Amino acid sequence: MASTPPPPRSTRESRAQAGPPAQQPPSPQPASAQPPAPGSQAALRLANRRRVVDAVRELGAATQASIARETALAPSTVSSIVHELTACDLLAMEPEHGGRRGQRVHFSESAGYLVGVDVGHRHASVAVADLNLDVRAQRRIDLPAGHRAEDVLTGAREILDELRTSLDVPAQRILGAGLTLPAPVDAECRGLGSGAILPAWAGLDLRALATGTLGCPTVVENDANAGAVAEHALGAGRGTAHMAYLKLSHGVGAGLILGGGLYRGATGSAGEIGHVTLDERAGLCRCGNRGCLETFVSSQTVLDVVASSGRRVESVGDVVREALAGDPGCTRVITDTGRLIGGAVAQLCNAFNPELVVVGGELARAEDLLLDPVRDAVQRYAVRGCVSGLRIVTAQLGARAHLMGALIRARAETSLPV
Ligand SMILES: [Zn+2]
Incomplete structure (x- = not known):
């Protein structure tokens, strides 16, 4: 209409x-400029x-x-x-x-710049973009297991300075940053909502630490939330009002867009779908519970299951490649993984009734080999009315989703000099 x-x-x-x-951020307005009187024409x-x-x-x-x-x-x-x-x-x-x-x-391309810092369990990416979110320079580094917040942020600042130098962008033109983490982030986007997932980052005011270390106002965000925001704004979720983004990686999580907005829940931890209990007699999860979805479908579990058959695979990408080439063992692991994920997605659909589920992360590269069993399980376990018309697709932004989400969150939170 x-x-x-x-x-x-x-x-x-x-x-x-x-x-x-x-x-x-520092305002280009003269320091002596007074704000206009309330109600005035100015x-x-x-x-x-x-x-x-x-x-x-x-x-x-x-x-x-x-x-x-x-x-x-x-x-x-x-x-x-x-x-x-x-x-x-x-x-x-x-x-x-x-x-x-x-x-x-x-x-304007020279109006100012934003920084995105996407931290994973074993890597970090830093990007500098203009206010139109066009990435001007980007670098990815490997991180040690159990990395510490101070070390990673100091490394990110060094990369930022190198990128700025290569772009000839002075520090004061960096207006804001977004930092994404593979752990629940509290409702104020200030620190972790739980210390169980990234213990070396827990208990810190990460917003203050990142703002001080990066040298610009920084918003902290969960990476699945950032992926949801990015796919919603720029990728597969454009034009939708209710969607879920599923991150399948070292950890498993979901970001929820409900009614057109990111839904965080009361404490910022909404979407922890990786910790849905599948079998409480099964192995211990890093969250402290037993038999969570993540213990069955994380990247490490996929690698362990394939390795248990005597195959040598270095990464989930290898497993996906072998499966797409017709390897029956790798195919079985991916389809089993899809079925388990689909069971959890069905519960998500029963609770939130999204119109779209976007699947991102390393495993999503298997496309329909993974998604068809997800779809089958969703249809099997969800209430029909909750999934009629539901689309389940792979992410369009791929590995860039979290970084783009960090930049979008930075732009949304940055006060621009008007
Ligand atoms: Zn768990």
Whole structure:
């Protein structure tokens, strides 16, 4: 219907239940500038400028007409504000077919930069992107098992400085950062919600530590949540209102987009699907319980099961490659894994009734070899009404999902100089 508002397209969801904004970046405004008096014309003008900037942040590159719809401001007001913000190099016009009326507005490429830091169990990636989320430089490093927060963040700062130098970007142009971790993050996006998963990172104010070490306001986020935000904004979940992102890796977790927004739950730990109990007589899980889904389907378990048959495989990628080439043992391991995951996804669907489940992580490279047994199990175990029309697909962003999610969260939380 013409009156239906457009579906959420980007980072609106990442702020819906986000923690408090990160601390303010240095403002280009003169230190002596006083905030306008409440209710004054100047205050209204500033509020409208912020609405326009937030619309560009949420919509991505957008025409002035769509910004006017998003902000409910008059087209002439939008045009005037875009002119002002273009003049001060926060926004820029992008030529598009159809002439001036079709021109899209986006952030100026030199308006500032964001940092994404994605930390896994044995690796970290650092990226520098502009405010349009175009990654300008990126580096990945290996990490030792049981790595410490201080060491990883110090290493990330060194990489950031190298990337900045290669890009000729001064430190003050870095406006904000997003740090993603493979562990539950508390509701304030400040530290870990549980010390069981990354014990060497537990009990710390990670937001303060990362902000101090990286030298810019930093928001901390669970990696599955970041993957959900990224797939929702830029990948397979575009245009959906209710979706789940499933991370299959060393750990197993889910990020939930409900009603267009990221759902964290009361303490920030929503989506810990990897710790659904399958068999409490089975092995001990790193969370302290027994027989969690993760103990049956994690990357290490997949490797251990394949190795128990006497095969030499170095990575889950090897297992996927062998399976796709027709190896019966590797195929069996992946289909069994898919069936177990599908049982847990069925419970997720019964509880949250998503329209889309996006599967990411190393195992997702097996595509339908993994997803068909997931789909079969979901249909078998879920209530029919909860999964009618449900789509289960692989992630579009692949290994970039968490890093892009970190950048999106950074952009959503960063105060921009309007
Ligand atoms: Zn567990």
